[in-house]
Amino acid sequence: MAEKTGLHVNTIKGYEQDGRLPDVDYLAQLAIETGHSFADLLNKRLLAGKLGKVAEDQHLMVTEQQEAYSISVTPAAKLPRLKLFGQDRYLYIDEALLPANIDWRDLVLFNIEDGKVGFAMISIEDRDIQDGASYLIDYGTGPVVRTIQFGLAGSIVLVAEGQGGAPLTVSSDQRDLVKVHGKVVCTISYI
Structure with a gap:
């Protein structure tokens, strides 16, 4: 051992x-x-x-429970339809996967890259950046999910999760070049 x-x-x-x-x-x-x-x-x-x-x-005991949820490309009875970001395609998502405090009509899905299988759920109504939160952004290379950290002198630092690459610092005078499409509210991974 x-x-x-x-x-x-x-x-x-x-x-x-x-x-x-x-x-x-x-x-x-x-x-x-x-x-x-x-x-x-x-x-x-x-x-x-x-x-x-x-x-x-306090009922803090851990349970091993896996749930089966429905995600489909074809319309299913009463499942909310979420648009795939930048596409004219939709996925139908089981309501149990949706955040309770956000109207599902304000959400889009973005295909996660970096070898993960799943989607990031983006709130397109929430574009005001907060330190430490993840967002769907575009800084000239196409839309990507990045965690934003506040830096010195009004700069922001864009951190790629799990890629091991160096963070990108955007100075305060270049912040307007970063387009924020929405905040990541959750991710859906599947096997």
Whole structure:
């Protein structure tokens, strides 16, 4: 386990023999190696800790539950129709996937790139940028999803999630070159 987790042997001995509570990474590797439920391991770890009683009273226990939702390219009974950004195509989305506080008619879908399978749901009515939020923007290279961080002297920094590339800093006098199409309110991934 030490080789597989990158943890020191003494750390693992502490978990197994000395009653030290394991970290989440160790529990994840243990679930993979043994086939035991990760949620069950995590719940047992939580209950054994100092806040175990509080976690139980506040119903913070983790469940392993996967839901099946409907996403279709053909009209289905009473499913909201969301437009694919920049296209004349639509997807019909199960209402359970839609954010509760936003009118679905104000949403569009943008195909996620970077090797992910799914869509970013964009609120086209929300274009006022906030530090740390993700937006569908265009800065001259076509629409992309980027997280915006406020920089020095009125600049903004465009950060690509998961690409490992360097962030792009846009100075305050060039901010008007960044077109904000809308705020990412959630993403839909599928297998």
